Structures are given as C-alpha cells and as structure tokens.
Amino acid sequence: MNLLKTHDLTVGHGRPLISGINLEIGPGECILLCGANGSGKSTLMRTLAGVLPPLGGSFDGVPAVLIPTRIPKVGGFTLREFIRTSCYKESGWNGKLGDLAEKAIGQALDRLGLGPLAERDIATLSDGEFQKGCIATALVRLPAGDGGPGLILLDEPTAFLDVENRLQVLQTLRRITEGGKAALVFSSHDLADSTACATRILGIAPDGRLHDSRSEDKDALLRTCFPALDSR
Amino acid sequence: MTSARTYRIRLAAGFGLLLAFMALDLAVGRVPVRPGDPLFRDILLDIRLPRILTAVLAGAALALAGAQMQAVFRNPLADPHIMGVSGGAGLGAACATLLVTGAAAGSGLSVAGAAFLGAVLASLLIILVSSRLRNGTVLLIFGVMLGFIFSALTSILEYTANEESLKLFYSWSAGSFAGTRPGGIAILAGAGVLGLALAGANAKGLDLLLFGEDYATLAGAPVRRIRACAMVSACLLTGATTAFCGPLGFVGIVAPHIARRLTGSSRHARILLPTLLTGALLALTADLLAQLPRVPLPVGSTLALVGIPIILGILLPRKKDRP
Structure with a gap:
C-alpha cells in the first residue's frame, strides 16, 4: 500500500524548482530529503502538504501533515496546551478538545517519552524536547490519529539543535516510523x-x-546532489 | 502556570480590588463632600460615578485592544498608541476642533465622532498593509511611522489654529475620564461588549498566531480572518475610548503583560478577563492620582507615570534571568 504516489510532479514558486518527480512512499519509511539551500526542499514539502499548488503533474495518497521549521517557544503554554493548539478545527472557542482528541494527545506524548513534561511550560523545555513536542503535534493530526496510516513532513527538525538534542530527535524520528503505518519525510543539512x-x-x-x-x-546520490563532496 | 482554583481565586480578588478602587475613587474629587451635604448626591452620581465608569471601561477596552495587537503583530510592545491608531484619532479630533467652524465646532460629540473616524482610518490602513506584509517587525515600524505622519499633520493644524480652538484640542489630547455623558458611557460599554465578544470568539486563533503564521496556516486556521477579526475588535475598542477620553498610552502595552504574569499563561481564553481587570485597575489608579492635587492632572500624564515603571520592570532582566 502506498501512502503517497506522485505522477510527473513539478513544484516551484512560479518557476519550476524540481520537475519530473515520480515517487512512491510506503508505510514505515523514514526518508531524508536533502539538497542545497534554495533547491526546493521546503517547496516540495509544502506542495505535498497541499499548501502550494503543483506547477505540473499530480499526486495522490493520504493527507500529509507538515510541521514547519523553527516554531518559536512561546512561554505561557504547557506542552499539552501547545499540542492542543495544533488541533484548531477540532477544538472549541477556548481551545478545549473532546475526549478522543485528548486521548490521542496523551498517547502521542507517551510514545515520544514526553509524558512527564506534559504540564511543563514549553519555554522551560530544551530545544530537543520542544522539537519532539512539535513532532507530537504531527502525530495527533494524522488522519486516523497516532498509530494510523499517514505521512508526516518535517521541515528541518534538527536545525539549530546541538549534537545531543539532534541525535535525540533523529532517534525519535526513526522510532515513530519503525513497524508503523505512518511514514515520515524530513529535510536536513546535516x-x-x-x-x-x-x-x-x-x-x-x-x-x-x-x-x-x-x-x-x-554515495553516488549524495555526490550528484552536492558536487562539492567530490572535490574533498 | 496557575491551577484552575488559583486562577479563580485571583480573578475574584481582582474583581474585589476593582470594586474597592471604584469606591475609593468615588470618595476623591476636587470638591470635598460628605454624606448629608446638599450637593453630595449630585456630585457622586452626576460627576464622579460617570468618571469612574468611563475609567473602568476605557482601561478595560485599551487593555483588550493591546492584548489582541500583541498577538497579531507577535510583538510585546504593540498597542493602539504605538501602532498609530491613537494618532489617527488625534488627527480626527484636531480636524473637528481646529478646522470646523460654526455651531458644531469643537462640540463634544463632533470631537468624539471625528476622533473615532480617525481611529477607524488608521486601523483600516494597518489592516490593509498587514494583509500584504508578513513581517511583524516591519509592520510595527509602519505603525510607528503612521503615528508620526498623523502627529505631523496634527502639528500643522495646531500651528495654523486660533488660541481658543487650541485650548479645546489640548484639553482633549491631554486625556480625561471626566465629562462623559450617559450616552457616551453606553457607547463605550457597547463597544467593550462587542470587542470582548470578538476577542473571545477569536481566542484560540490568537493563540496560534503567537507560534507564527506558517504554523497557524498548517494547523488549518483561517489566518487572515483571525487577524482581521482581531483588528476590527481593537479598532472598535480604541476608537470609542480615544474618542471620549483622548489618546491614552501604556494601558494597552502593560495590562496584557501583567495578566500573563499573574496567570502564568499566554492562552487568550485564560488571559482576556485578567487583562480587562488589570486595564481597568490601571486606569482607575491613574484617575485617582489625577484627582489628588487641587487642580486635576491630565490622565494621559498620570497613566504614563504609573505605566512606565511597570514597562521597565517587564523589559529589564530580573536577577534570576541574568547570566
């Protein structure tokens, strides 16, 4: 079963950045999307998330959830409240959610090992812990909830993180896809x-x-995409 | 983060403090009166009570407008005064007092109406530009520049005006809660209720804006509608207040910060009521200070005296924050 299939997809802002994309993504995959600055990584993700229209071709599959890069750590929100904000359509005027959505948030927090931090102010979390919180917002927004089929797109989830936090986040990405029904695509320069x-x-x-x-x-792929690697 | 019980207790304490301040303000005025004096009832009901109600409504309205603007522009220093809305109202009032001649010249209603129109014009300009600009800092600079333009135009009008008109304009621009009639208080209350209803309905959207437009859009929120709704509410609240009380700063910046500190939360559903209470208390404190000398001081000045130390307290790093 494919979670996503593209047919000669072309993406870009007015002018094409990446063209002729024929791609199939299945459950349990943890995919690194790499390329130079301005090569179109974010544009491809935004297109697959339905935020940007494709310039050509088409794609079909399950709805994708995109988490943007560098979400600010705004003080005055607990981690649980922050994850609730991502369920905009499902919540009442005051941000309150139904039992099912609250259960999904609890499951996502537990799965990422964030349960003990759920009531902590996000401003007091480490960058790595907060980034895992951002990943939790994606899990609760999967069409069938956490554990169901879905595609998560993460735009540079390890940007600005130190080595310890970066490794923690990468291990988390691998863990949430292993043997699961969801797939994950993340971009990185590392x-x-x-x-x-x-x-x-x-x-x-x-x-x-x-x-x-x-x-x-x-190795050949990386040398094609980053010609400077050849000269090392 | 405060628990639900602590939150309710603090809210109740805030209401209690507000009532106590209102009672205290009722006892203070230029003419000392006691129960049994022939003018006691008239002074209390016709002069002091309207002044106190105006202060409460104006402080609450400006605080609510500030909370919404700070979320829309993602800037802790955004408020109606800094964003040029008060400047627009000032230009409107200047036109009514310094340009218009004849029977309507400088009447309370024409000044209030013109100030309201000026605030609406400034807000519309900001809404128009904010729909095109995504950078909150650039937008804030635009607001400040807009304020300077309105101020420059007002100065030109002042330069060419006669002494009598100038005196009338200065008395409005110095700021005062006194002299508002029941009709004016009803307008302020109506604008307050409508502005609060809009802000309440928009609370979860305002929360999302704090995390950036990208995050809000990807969470499925109608970002443009949220911003427009917040600006309409802020314009309504600021326009009505500035029209009747003059351009008043500091409440819009300070009150939301105090409310966030007291509740330990930035969630708008949680801070809107504490923000209203804080704004009303700040305005009442400024009014009390203004009434203490033999000749009442301009409220704009006493508000600055109350507000500036609080802003500095918020901006300057605390001991535990220092490296």
Missing part, C-alpha cells in the same frame, strides 16, 4: 547523522531532478 537515521534518501540535484536511494547508490 548529512552525517541524518543519513544514518534514514531508511531512504531523496536528494535534489542542482539541475532540479530528484534522486532516490532506492534506485541508485547512496
């Missing part, structure tokens, strides 16, 4: 740690083509 965590790599080459480690060697 190739060393991220390639070790990912089960598959998608790289955007300078010519605007998407390369897939399913069909080509991982």
